[in-house]
Amino acid sequence: MQPAILVHTVYKMAPPGYSAAAAEPQHALQGRLPGQGPQVRGVRAGSSKKLAKLAAARSALAALEEGGAGPRAEAAPSQAGLQQSLADHIAKLVNEKFNELMKHDAVHSKRKVLAGIVVTTEGRAEGARVLCVTTGTKCVSGEHMSVSGRALNDCHAEVAARRCLQRHLYAQLLQYAQAADPRAPLPDNDLEPAPGGGYRLKASRQLHLYVSTAPCGDGRIFSPHETATEPDRHPNRLARGQLRTKIESGEGTIPVKNCSNALQTWDGVMQGERLLTMSCSDKAARWAALGLQGALLARLLRPVYLSSLVLGSLLHPHHMYRYATPLYSVILLVVRVSNP
Template sequence: MDKKILDFTENDFIENWNTSVSSSTDCTMPSAPKKRHHRAKKNNMNDEPPAKKSAPSIQLDAGFKWNLQALAKAAESVETGGKSPVSALNELGVRVSYCVLRQGGPAHCPSFTVAVTVADMTFEGWGHSKRDARASAARTCLSALLARAGRVLPNPGPQPDFTSDEAPKYPVSEFQCIETKIQPPDGNGNKATPPPGLFGPAVSPVLKSPINMLYETYPGITFHCSFGDGSPLDTAQAPVTLSHSMRFKVVCQIKYQKFEGYGSSKKLAKLAAARAALGEMCEKTMSHARPVSSDGLPQLLADHVAKLVNEKFNEMMRGDLVHSKRKVLAGIVMTIDNKLEGAKVIAVTTGTKCVSGEHMSVRGRVVNDCHAELRVTKILMKIVNGSNARARARVSLLARGQLRTKIESGEGTIPVKNCINVIQTWDGVLQGERLLTMSCSDKAARWCVAGVQGALLARLLRPVYLRALVLGSLLHRHHMYRAICGRIEGCISALPPPYRLHRPLLARAASTEARTPARAPSFSVCWSITSPYPEIINATTGKLENGHPSLLCKQSMFARWQYLVRRLPLLPQDPAGPYLPPLPQDMDHLLYDEAKNLCSTYQVAKRCLTDAFEQAQLGRWIKKPIEQDQFHCEILGADPALLFA
């Protein structure tokens, strides 16, 4: 350390110090200490090396000096975000001590006051956590020292929340976090205004909340709050069967119209009700209010779909607190001609796990993927109704990214490019290799090309596409569109008729899903309109909790297909499409894999999809071991009432 910089060690001798505590704005600096050792002067001037230039310093009260270069370096590291104020202060080479002065506030919003002592100077900082308060105190100390040098440490701006559903309320340059660009002078020779610093305050227009906009536009509106099931708030005991995201309900009434909103708190429920009202009442698009979608899906319809799915889940799980826990909820609502009247929930599922590799079945008796978004389409394959009905899926998850695979016995996905074995083998999985399953966003992209009916029903039905996707949270329209169809629309071609690249309508419910920071349960709840009670599937084993196969396993699907194909006419041969082979005479010895290949048109469409992914350099589609589909139908002569339950 430079000799001219004050070094506070145990052997330092300090005198004439001002022991008064200084504030964060005006401080009295200590006097310079007397040096105990002096550098010996050499008698021979020729042998003396050239003298070093002293580092620039700032002169404080009582003759105290501080290394300006070290302070400037610390300020620069804090301003650019390279270091925290605490780290920058510690690296100045002085003794620093922190202590908590006060602690208060409610449990959900605590407040802390921390004092930092540097060279008998004390500065205070405040924050909602001890860490934030400590950083605030360190920043105050650095600001006070820099103020004596004529410099100002910029105040920190709000940190961006990348998990928020709201759009940013201030413009952020895409190069702002990389460097500060110098603007060229304009035609008059005047320099343009430089962009604000990273920690500088951003100039933003005043945005009003949906609630304030409603009060200004409709002064006579009223809000009525209750629990999610409609019971008043003064009830002796709050209902415990409600999901976290529907704990409170707020009804916004504008004249004779009522709009409902749900949330995990009264504030969120009131905000959701205001968004729903604005989405119906306002004509102009305002991004911060989530109004009518630009792609044509009415916000009122999106909110109604989300409400029906949530209410159905709460209804069927009433009294079952164990299985009412969930991370992802998905459902399919059937509407006719975009009318709210007559909208019917036909499937509701939960789940976020995949089967373990050691529980794979060569007889088609397990459910491989228990993710809610995928189980709900399997249920739809059981109960597909009239051709004039339009299905709408509602999920509370965002699809994203390149081709990805799910992690066995874990959560999250990894890119396909990081996978070593693109072709999975039965022996390899049993010997310890991870069983890979394509992500939900990749399978949703397959729905937009090949439909949700699957390969078996493709001989009986034309492609079934979802009319709209309504998300409960984390909806970024551009990211969602790219995930399900945008990333392949420039590469996919030669689709056989009647297959096409379908672009579903996208919307987000006004009552957003609450974030649940807990580990996902290892079960999946699956309910269909044809069953009075839901199935509880163990996601690890792929079977019911009692060990029996599920009605959604491949063996059950194969049995239902054989029952239908023997009684219903097949689709006619399309002259412009590939050749459709006839059904074999001996259906009892038909393999599941052979039955899927009977619809060559579907297989060609799916091959066009995988080729488009490879052409776009997004990775290759990873399939399950082929042994999983090499089985015969074991359910013969079953009662149709039980088979289609």
Template sequence: MLSVEHNALQQTLPTLSHGYKRMRDDLHDTQQSVWPKKRSKPSPANSSSLSSNQSSTNNNSNNNNNNNNNNGDTSSPSSKNALMLLHELKPSVEYKLVAQTGPSHRPIFTMAVEVNGQVFEGMAQTKKEAKQAAAEKALRSFSDLPFQLPDDLANESEATTATTTTTTTTVNTDNDITNDSSSLLIENNDNIQRTTQSPNIVEPREIQSGLSPLYLLNQLKRDAQFEAITDEASSSSSLLTTNEQREFKFAVIVDGQRFIGMGRNKKIAKTRAAQLALEKLFGMCFDKEGGIPIESDTLPTDLPYSRRNLADRIATCIQDKFNQLTHNDVRIQRRKVLAGVVQTRNYDLETMEVICVTTGTKCINGDRLTLNGQSLNDCHAEIIARRCLIRYCYQQLKLLIEENNHESIFEKIPDSDRFRLKSSITFHLYISTSPCGDGRLFAPQEAVSEQSPSSTTTNQDPNNKQTGHSLRKSRGLLRTKIEAGEGTIPVTAKSLYQSMQTWDGILGGERLLTMSCSDKLCRWNFIGLQGALLSVLIEPIYYTSIIIGSLYHSEHIRRALFARIENLVKNIPTPYGLRRPFISGVSSPEMRTTSRAPNHAFIWNCVDQKCEIVDTLGGLTTSRESSFISKAVLFQQWLTLMRQIKLDTVPTIYCDAKQLEANYQTAKIEINKAFQKGGFGLWIIKPHEQDEFDLSSGDATLLRQTNQSMPSMD
């Protein structure tokens, strides 16, 4: 009897030991995923042994997972990162337990996940490992997604893919190679494959994950290595177009294959190499983010450079200037949105001049509004960038009026006391992400419509959007920013009285409402950037291009910035009217920042050549002074110029001065009517009391600040 019990106990102990070991390993894996240890960089002497050990470990893991890789390719992404990466690319995926087989002490779990209508299963001894196996298979299926792929990628897929229009040419390295700045090269052993697109085919869309290709490649292939290529071929003039400088060339080595990218700087070269590796190994596509760019009314068609090159140069110009200004202070480097304005002459990229660089994502608190016009109500980066541009226009008018300097960007209109922008001058806006409001109402994974942007029509019914969109009822609506926070909400006002905010109501606790950046940009594309005061002196000025650094979707940004009311604006007085800017994304989108937005805004403009840090919740600088771009400072500059030009009595009350240009006010009313007529809501009106300040007596501090901050150009 005792021997029987002893034998039963001996048979049970291995099972308990195995179960305990499996539970302990799962707990260890969980701890490693939550608190990952810092991996030390292997020395060159030990790199070969470490690589062989890692390869052996990976092979054993693949064997234990019951040959999850169907095609036998060992270049699969690390199972440790498969779940995380698939969640970032497809946040809404769900895993289901399909089956549980095997004995109770050693079960085999089968987990399934559905991605784009396809079901992928993974089998393992734990549910976690089974999920990872299923996620890994799903990642490999990206070459089967419903967008066009090169032939060499389609052949690797198990499913049948659509016919592609991409041609692949193999060229020996000893031969002459000619390509443009956007060419991507694959080098395997001694050959280079160059992919070229058919000119009359719509290019494939980019996966809208909001993630950088460098980040994606690092998550999938931790051992990927980049190396700079400085051979004669990379510096040969035959690799460059006639209008571009020498390009950088980087290669990334993944699973023994080399993928080469070229660009005008190292970051772009590395990004393009990573893009090509992801396209070749995982079927991802990064050629166009969110569809094709939106053409402009004024941008010439015979420029000596590509539209994408223009967008990349503008973005790099602003980013480099911001890095140059903030490299000594980590505190002001913190930002969520970066914006800036660039000026060009005769569309020559070599004449680029940075007008301003700004950051910021918040608005003033309602209880900190002022009645003297010295605080900034809206500190979103693209809004204060426009105020910096207005300040620059005042300085250029001063050059022409006071000094008769013909280097000014303005010229006098014959037989008139008004001025206009020279035809050779253009302004370009860069925003590191899509503007808040309607321009950001889309899912990053959303497919681009089959329609081209030019064929999109404006719907007068805001609910009559594309069928199937989860946000179709909200798209196109006017939206307001959240006080002292981020994000926007639709306008709820149903009558004129509800759309008017009152001073005592806000001080009593009502929320201060500020229109979203998408709505403001939309109105500026019709009435200009100059504002009510400058409209008395100059003809309207517009952005020639708007470059979006990330979360760019051509259909939605087009609708947000002009298309939703394009056919609804009637009887707008000349010279006001729609000027469609060129709108485009960039080759290397910025990564989405998940950190908390700071409560300050960074401002630099070329007039003052100084950096300002503004408390976004209070609207004043950190030294409790008025900003150089506040209402009061700009109004004082306007008064100075008006007294030199106009012989009539100049109003010194801000709200009265804004009413001088009747056509501008009429244009604003027509735009607001168009929004209301289309069912998109009512434009929210700020309290009138904040515009009733008077500068007749002149604030001594304000006058001194204005005079000191308006330098003249020699």
């Protein structure tokens, strides 16, 4: 999590400011973070406003953590503290696995969005396993669609992670299919036989989706320059809560203006109509209602839901709260909501 966000949420301090006061080197900007005493004052130089603010936040955060000074936020329950530590652990596991896989691949190590799914047992960080690590920010254009299914329409990181999870679930079901008794529980399997037929995710298993940024679509409709602690003054404006589609062969989303006329046909797309692909925010909401297993696996598997959605740095707490609360009850471990 960014140092400035930690200073805002945990210590309830004002955002870092900047000035053109003399600094080393000369003419550099100084980031100043007001505090209750010299031990919590961060003053650092930077060549830009952003770097000056970041350096000031880091300096003040180090002083606060070392000395325990400064006005803290209301004490959170111990469970919330464990959740935050679990979220940090999940993010660390996904990033470490990606760096391990890309250690000798400088070309593919460059990425804008990183996602991954981690499975835990009994909600503990010990023994957590990374099921998949994915990257991606693009969608296929209509002219490159494959009638045989050889081309993926949506290659965003979150969607690719869900596809990897489906493959893992198929492999888990295959273990039961090859067992002497398909209805006997397998200790090392993430699934178990369900009463009445079929299978389900074990009650002791939890799935966590990590995304390095807020999901594209309604969850990312904010400006990164807004103050993270400032509430949304216009939560009901028309731009909020709209279904959005991804831009073909590009990045970003646009609202679906006429949902009733959004029927797509293959020949229509081939003739130049825009291919409509749901935003990741809308897909995450659908997964929260229907599960991650998909239609085919639903014949054998009970709905599989996420236990948490862990977000990285690029997010706005109030916008994520507005987006997530009315749609599904996923716990936002990175965003500490004081008034749930």
